[in-house]
Amino acid sequence: MKQFANKKSEQANVLLCVLCTILIVSVIGGNVLFNCVTRFNVASSQVRGWKESLYAAEAGGDIAYAEVRKTVLDPSHAFSGWTNSGNSYSNSPVTFGRDNLTTSGTADVFYYDRSGNPWYRIRAKGTAPVLGLNRVTMDDRMGVGTRGDSLLRKIDFNYDHFVATYGPNGDGLSKALVPVSRPQVTRRIELIAAPITPFEAAIKCSSTFYGLGDAAMIDSYNSQNGPYYFCATSPADPHYGDSRSGNIEIGSAVATIRGMVYGNLATNGGTIVRSYQITGTIDNNVPFTIPPFSLPADLPMAQPSPTAITGNVTINPPVAGTPSSPVFYLVSSFTGNLTINQFGSAQTYVAIHTTNDITGTIDVKPGVRAQIYFDGNVNVKARDLNNESWIAGNLQFYGISPTDPTTTQTIAIGPPGNFAATFYAPSADLTLTGNPDITGAVICKTFYGNGNTSWHYDRSLDPIGDAVDYRIVSYVEDIR
Amino acid sequence: MKLKSSQRIAGFTLSEMMVGLSLSSIVLAAAVTSGVTLQKSFNAVDNYFATHMQQIRIIDYLNRDVNRGLIVTTSVDLQSVTVAVPNYVIQSGDPEAIANPSLIGTPRTPTITYTSSGLQVNYSPSPSTVVYSISGTSILRTENGVVTTIASSTDQLVPQTTDVELTNTEYTTSSVTFMPIFTSAGSIAERTGTSLYATSYLRNRRRG
Numbered sequence: 001m002k003q004f005a006n007k008k009s010e011q012a013n014v015l016l017c018v019l020c021t022i023l024i025v026s027v028i029g030g031n032v033l034f035n036c037v038t039r040f041n042v043a044s045s046q047v048r049g050w051k052e053s054l055y056a057a058e059a060g061g062d063i064a065y066a067e068v069r070k071t072v073l074d075p076s077h078a079f080s081g082w083t084n085s086g087n088s089y090s091n092s093p094v095t096f097g098r099d100n101l102t103t104s105g106t107a108d109v110f111y112y113d114r115s116g117n118p119w120y121r122i123r124a125k126g127t128a129p130v131l132g133l134n135r136v137t138m139d140d141r142m143g144v145g146t147r148g149d150s151l152l153r154k155i156d157f158n159y160d161h162f163v164a165t166y167g168p169n170g171d172g173l174s175k176a177l178v179p180v181s182r183p184q185v186t187r188r189i190e191l192i193a194a195p196i197t198p199f200e201a202a203i204k205c206s207s208t209f210y211g212l213g214d215a216a217m218i219d220s221y222n223s224q225n226g227p228y229y230f231c232a233t234s235p236a237d238p239h240y241g242d243s244r245s246g247n248i249e250i251g252s253a254v255a256t257i258r259g260m261v262y263g264n265l266a267t268n269g270g271t272i273v274r275s276y277q278i279t280g281t282i283d284n285n286v287p288f289t290i291p292p293f294s295l296p297a298d299l300p301m302a303q304p305s306p307t308a309i310t311g312n313v314t315i316n317p318p319v320a321g322t323p324s325s326p327v328f329y330l331v332s333s334f335t336g337n338l339t340i341n342q343f344g345s346a347q348t349y350v351a352i353h354t355t356n357d358i359t360g361t362i363d364v365k366p367g368v369r370a371q372i373y374f375d376g377n378v379n380v381k382a383r384d385l386n387n388e389s390w391i392a393g394n395l396q397f398y399g400i401s402p403t404d405p406t407t408t409q410t411i412a413i414g415p416p417g418n419f420a421a422t423f424y425a426p427s428a429d430l431t432l433t434g435n436p437d438i439t440g441a442v443i444c445k446t447f448y449g450n451g452n453t454s455w456h457y458d459r460s461l462d463p464i465g466d467a468v469d470y471r472i473v474s475y476v477e478d479i480r
Numbered sequence: 481m482k483l484k485s486s487q488r489i490a491g492f493t494l495s496e497m498m499v500g501l502s503l504s505s506i507v508l509a510a511a512v513t514s515g516v517t518l519q520k521s522f523n524a525v526d527n528y529f530a531t532h533m534q535q536i537r538i539i540d541y542l543n544r545d546v547n548r549g550l551i552v553t554t555s556v557d558l559q560s561v562t563v564a565v566p567n568y569v570i571q572s573g574d575p576e577a578i579a580n581p582s583l584i585g586t587p588r589t590p591t592i593t594y595t596s597s598g599l600q601v602n603y604s605p606s607p608s609t610v611v612y613s614i615s616g617t618s619i620l621r622t623e624n625g626v627v628t629t630i631a632s633s634t635d636q637l638v639p640q641t642t643d644v645e646l647t648n649t650e651y652t653t654s655s656v657t658f659m660p661i662f663t664s665a666g667s668i669a670e671r672t673g674t675s676l677y678a679t680s681y682l683r684n685r686r687r688g
Binding site for chain 2: 032035039042043047050051110111113119121148149151152153166170171172190192194283285463472473474475476477478479480
């Protein structure tokens with residue numbers, strides 16, 4: 001019997017030892033798992049979700065930005081499918097990506113510039129799911145009395161904290177306790193899309209550039225401060241600050257720069273040999289494209305006459321017009337001599353669309369701002385462009401891009417003479433010969449100029465003209 | 481019978497006991513040593529991972545502020561970063577809040593002003609200033625005087641940020657290193673091996 005009792009006792013000891021061992025191993029394993037799971041949740045789920053929610057928000061911003069660009073580049077399809085309320089457009093949430101990210105946004109007009117171009121404020125929200133159960137919390141272990149991740153990554157485990165605290169629009173209105181279906185992170189950004197006006201640089205071409213002559217010079221001034229005079233080498237001059245914005249932007253690597261440039265130079269992979277002739281910065285890593293130009297869709301009804309400019313033609317506008325609603329003329333040819341008079345003493349705005357080439361002359365009287373849209377080519381002498389105010393913004397040429405992209409549009413300006421004008425023709429090859437004195441700006445496809453030209457960019461051109469595209473000029477994240 | 485049985489199940493001889501005890505001691509010593517070593521190793525790994533998480537947090541904080549920043553400057557030793565960020569939300573004491581207290585906590589609508597360098601978007605007359613700095617074993621983030629400890633470790637966390645400004649864009653490259661508590665020879669290599677890198681562009685200085 002004693003033997004039997006001893007055996008039972010030994011069995012119990014073994015069982016106890018096994019249980020203790022299992023307990024110890026389980027405690028160790030549990031501790032390891034607890035730490036691993038906490039860190040795994042942070043590293044794999046929470047950090048990832050936090051980053052992905054920003055990607056989603058920025059994707060939403062890009063979607064809205066694309067619609068804003070369409071208002072210029074493809075107006076008939078802009079904000080198609082979006083909900084419109086006054087000047088505000090909003091879209092339904094879009095789900096995308098392997099991790100089921102969602103994004104939505106609104107775009108509203110909040111400002112009109114001097115040329116009547118709208119500025120858009122884009123607010124986008126991106127949401128990413130956070131894997132794991134909603135009882136999982138954050139890894140705040142750091143120092144005593146300090147918090148770590150929860151201050152940065154605001155994860156909604158059960159309720160949308162933003163709507164509950166700040167309201168759906170972040171303005172404190174309509175606060176509500178909104179449960180979330182699963183843990184998620186939401187980030188919100190605000191972008192400002194500003195219109196790109198046509199004449200932001202002295203010369204901008206999307207393809208090859210050659211010019212100007214060895215003794216040529218490009219500088220700048222601001223016509224709002226009075227007539228031009230050279231002060232780019234006089235730092236003490238009060239207008240020195242406006243004198244070094246004779247910028248050149250070249251969208252290709254073929255960039256042969258000659259002459260003196262009082263401004264910045266940007267190319268797309270170019271190699272600048274005479275860098276000592278450029279006073280500003282040189283950046284050879286600036287790729288860009290210039291979208292084709294289309295006739296604005298919002299021009300008013302055309303005046304009954306003239307319908308062609310042959311011989312000597314004088315336009316006396318019946319009204320002064322406005323920048324956004326100029327007095328409009330549609331002409332089939334422009335081979336004669338055109339004079340545009342002012343309407344009384346009022347600042348007068350005139351727009352002309354010629355469906356053919358321009359080979360004639362034009363005389364723009366003071367007080368008149370003329371916008372000439374042309375479907376064909378331009379072949380004139382510099383003296384043929386008589387802008388009597390000598391303010392470049394008062395004579396603007398716009399080359400409408402051919403519908404067939406293989407068709408080459410040309411602008412040829414030869415000697416003699418000088419002129420003050422602007423050309424916006426993104427599909428045109430522009431050739432400039434002679435040694436003219438030019439005030440203005442040119443945007444074209446290729447640029448060739450071999451003369452010893454004196455070129456003065458007018459800084460007052462910067463905000464002038466209809467928007468040709470949009471760019472994002474401001475980025476803010478609502479970090480609440 | 482009982483006596484015989486007792487003798488039959490009698491214990492070990494002295495030599496057997498000595499051998500048994502010796503072996504048991506060795507096994508026990510090995511087990512204790514292994515346990516202690518494992519615990520140390522686990523602590524080291526756990527600490528390494530915890531510090532790594534703080535590296536990620538520092539980088540995430542920095543990138544968030546640089547992304548929305550207007551101006552970034554770094555100190556000579558690259559260990560202190562100052563970021564000017566738009567003052568997006570109206571705070572108590574702001575002019576708008578004084579005029580209309582109900583606006584506190586609401587986002588601002590930006591204004592557009594004509595400047596010598598073109599049109600400029602402003603969310604407020606002056607931006608917020610965010611400063612990242614090291615204080616002892618902690619990394620601090622100070623926004624308009626309000627200090628937040630964003631990371632704290634005895635592993636000597638060291639962030640370094642370089643600001644690169646080009647014609648029409650600007651970005652920062654940051655790295656955060658620390659010294660693990662388990663090190664072998666060559667402390668520089670140990671620190672370098674923990675490097676976490678990040679590049680962040682100022683969205684407000686993007687190319688047009």
